[in-house]
Amino acid sequence: MSRRLLVPVVALFLQVGAVFASSYPLTVVDELGHELTLNAAPARVVSMLPSHTESVCALGACESLVGVDRASNYPAAVSALPRLGDGFAPDLEAIVALEPDLVLVDEYGGLQESLARLGVPVYAGSPQTVAETYAFLSTLGTMLDREAQAAVLVGRLQGEIAGVAAVLRGVSAPTVFVELDPTPYSVGPGSFMGELVSAAGGTNIVTAAMGDFPQVDPEFVVLQDPQVIVLTDAPFGVSVADVAARPGWGGLRAVTAGRVYELDVDQADILSRSGPRLGQAVRLLATLFHPDKF
């Protein structure tokens, strides 16, 4: 390339790049209302929530992770990282010893307070809905100087969901019961999993009025007679046979039609983490709800 073009082209790149580069120092406010100021792009990140771990890696900042919580298992690379307990029983000393310049925690459990008091930069928050997931990914992108990647990721996820919606246009949504736990506990439409259910073309038998994580009367499930049952508690030993053996449940449509699905550990993880795999989650559910379309 002739040297006369070199400078303008470089200048152009720099300018375009500048639009997508975070400017430090930057201040963000986390979900607990605390302000966090970052002086530079964090190079030593600790994540105390599996969805945060996945988000960080999805934004291309996996190398910056120096420690993760006990439950983080995706992507495979993080298994080599030091384990730091979890949100309710964190290994505070180990976290501090790693000298992180950003710790990502959820807003429960008091970890934010402990770390802030020790002067460790901490962001407390966890997305509870799809919209919040997108917003969090953007915020995370800003914090990690990965704004461009965040925008791309969010766009991709939105596209995946839109794609599923397009295939399901005009298709009737089967009634679905998602079981979190054999008590039984389920999810309401306002929860993250509940939103995934409707995005995947399913109608949750649990209504908004019942709350986000209600303990349901088993009678209610029998009366609603869902067409599909998703067992997210299968990794804890709940099987299709167990469900069929429950009084009154043997006659449910989902049982007689063989549409009670046991999720494996990985699938259960995907569904429960409000992070970059939500597109996969919606796809997974859509496959269960509409096997003819996917």
Added chain:
Amino acid sequence: MTVAAEPRRRHVRPRLAWVLSASVVALLAVMIVAVGLGSVSVGPAEVARAALKGLRGDSLQALDRVVWQLRFPRVVLAAVVGAALALAGTVFQGVFRNPLAEPYLIGTASGAGFGAVLVMSLGASVPLLARLGAPLVAFAFALVTVSLVLFLARQGGAVPTVRLILAGVVVGSLFTAGTSFLLVAAREQAAGILSWLLGGFGFSSWHRVGMMALFALPAMLLVGAFARALDLLQLGEEGAALLGLNVERMKLLLLGVATLVTAAAVSVAGVIGFVGLIVPHAARLALGRPHARLLPVAALWGAAFMVLADLLARMVIAPVEVPVGVVTSLVGGPFFLWLLRRRGGPA
């Protein structure tokens, strides 16, 4: 004729027959109402129809299925468990001669709770536990607990009541600690475990009703047969021995039966508090202490109370369920307070 310093209360005691028949009628009425109510209400005629179909073995559709396979067993199980706990409570209060005694005094609930939580938290990694199931393991642990307590409390050939209570507290705390630990360790199942611990009749089945009745009916007959012995124990252990009662053997027998039936109740329905404490009190207020009268009435009232509590637990924020133990505590607590204030001391 007599110069009495204390106020003389002329007690006109209600006729036993009247109270008994009224209690039976009330229980049946409550049960019919409870079967009819739920996330969908069903009239008594439909209830009867569903029952007939179910008993004949016809295949059932939708609402009939809900009524016969879910509501009926649930209500009947609640009644049997309530009766069992009230009976056990009456026995415990009689043997310990203490109005604050209740069926969980010697650690039964702590042991059973630990067993059930063990299955719920480790069931996935230990298939044997999952196969045995929570109720069976809970029952086994309840028996282990009580055996441990008896062993610790033994002194010479006897089991002094004070040592029994102390041993119960010690062993109970041990198992409660174990349960708490499991609760914290099994984070994902915590909500489910907590719900179970607080008590509920969610997955009652005719099978469970049968199992519970297997324990409860013989227990009621046995305890009823020894009602007179329970009366004699009120004279103090020495007083009873002087009247020819083999006090140690009777204590062990009565407590043993009461504990078995309590263990069964906890295994099937979780730890439901207050029933074993409050119902015997209320029955005593109405009828006095003679156990031949007290035991059947306490059982009937316990059954009705539990059915009502379960109904409330289902209906209050239907179709979301509140654990039954929460309802019994909310009702039982204030009632107990009222009892204390009224009598100036527990009866």
Added chain:
Amino acid sequence: MRAGLELDGVSVESGRGGAQALDSVSLGVAPGEVVGVVGPNGAGKSTLLRVLTRMVRPSAGVALLDGVPLTRFSRLGLAREVALVAQAPEVPEGFSVREVVAMGRAPHLGLFGTFRSGDEEAVEHAMAVTETTAFAERFVETLSGGERQRVVFARAVAQEPSYLLLDEPTSHLDLRYQVDLLRYARAQAAAGVGVLLVIHDLNLAARSCDRLALLAGGAVVAQGAPGEVLQPGTVERVFRAKVDVLRHGEVPVIVPRF
């Protein structure tokens, strides 16, 4: 076979080492008589009763009922023969007087026996002789102390024992109830029951008993008719109080000298 409830050379170790609670005591009561056991506190009177009810085992000697050692009786068998009115009996709340008295029938019923007409009669009779029929339906806890003691006595009568043991039945009672109770005791003796009465009040003892046994330091110091036992010298020595002993007919009356 000699009829009577007796101790023959019975000794009982005191739990705390030191002096024995009972030291080679020989005394007894025959059917139809009232025997009073008197003595200062700590003399062993209560221990004596506990041996007779098999609550305490003697370290030496033997307790006999109609010539048969007590140890040969079953618990029920003994309860059919011997009834005890304890010093501070537990009176359970929530029972009517009739129900408390009916508990006395337990040894004759067996464990889950039902009441037969003979039992009903025994209860009615027991209440009649203790004049408690009037409050048969009242809760026991509503009665005064004296009335309650009568009920406990009635329960013992309902037991239809051959021997009736009374442990300080008149302590804490008004004179009127003391007299009533001793009257009932004498009536039982007249009906053929052997009554052994541990009593504090020397004068009441002298008046109501056919024979007295004076216990001190775990040993029998004197036995016999009240007049013989309650000699001024003996009383002063045992009770360490100066007294005059007067006579009311055959019955000695102790009057303290200040």
